[in-house]
Every structure is written in C-alpha cells, then in structure tokens.
Amino acid sequence: MSKQNYNLLLADDDEDDCDFFKEALDELSFPAVLVTVNDGVQLMDFLASITAGDLPDILFLDLNMPRKNGHECLTEIREKEALKDLPVIIFSTxxxxxxxDKMYAKGATYYIRKPGEFAQLKKVIENALTTASGNNFKQPVREHFILQP
Incomplete structure (x- = not known):
C-alpha cells in the first residue's frame, strides 16, 4: 500500500465488533485512522457532513443495524453523486x-463475513486493505467479491 495514511469508516452497531476491529487494525502495519458510527442514520449524517475531499478511503458497512440498515445505506450511497465512488466493503455476520449477490448488484466493492476469531479478523482486514488498494478500490468480478482471511 503506497498511501501514507488511510481514513477508514466502520458502520456497525455492535460495540464489541467495533472494539475488535479497532484492536485488529492497531496490530496491523497499515497506517490508518478509524472513525466509527453505530447505525445507518449516523452513517448517512456523517457522510453528508463532510466534503468530497474528506471522504473515507474505505467504508466497512455492517448490514444489520438499527434505524437504517446497511442495504438502505448502500442504496443511498450509490445514488448520491458525491458518494457513488466511495469504496464500500460489506462487513457482516x-x-x-x-x-x-444483492450487495454485489448494488455496487459494494467487496464482501467480508465477520470472522469469529481475532487472528482471522486481523488477516481479513489486512487482506481487505491490501486487495482493495491494489485493485484501485474498484469492484472485482463476482468470483473475487468475497474476501477471505
């Protein structure tokens, strides 16, 4: 990864999952700043409050959140001109x-199933950051859409 510092956004209502994600990211060698929001309404408000130049490099999006779920958020993100190119990695159980298939069709960049073990979480986050940046944050062919640890 050639970029100096990655700005990551995690939208997840599970506090433990957010903590584990941050801990895993801290143990990786990637320079990154992580911002978390806890539901879809907070996510969309956050994205609306920042300028296009300050958008996160990657959004990790949980599907099952209160108030507005990940499906709804992804649809809105892809419909907004300022957000349509935001790389979105689905991060779901x-x-x-x-x-x-629906997330692929809606334009998600990658899909990750949340692993149950911390070591696997570290590997899948590292794989996501490496793969997404290596692919210029573009959606791959369907066969490579799901990222594994």
Missing part, C-alpha cells in the same frame, strides 16, 4: 448467497 451473514454469508447468504442471495444477500451477497
């Missing part, structure tokens, strides 16, 4: 093929 579900790995239902129908949901994965």
């Amino acid at each position: 579900s790995l239902d093929n129908e949901i994965v």
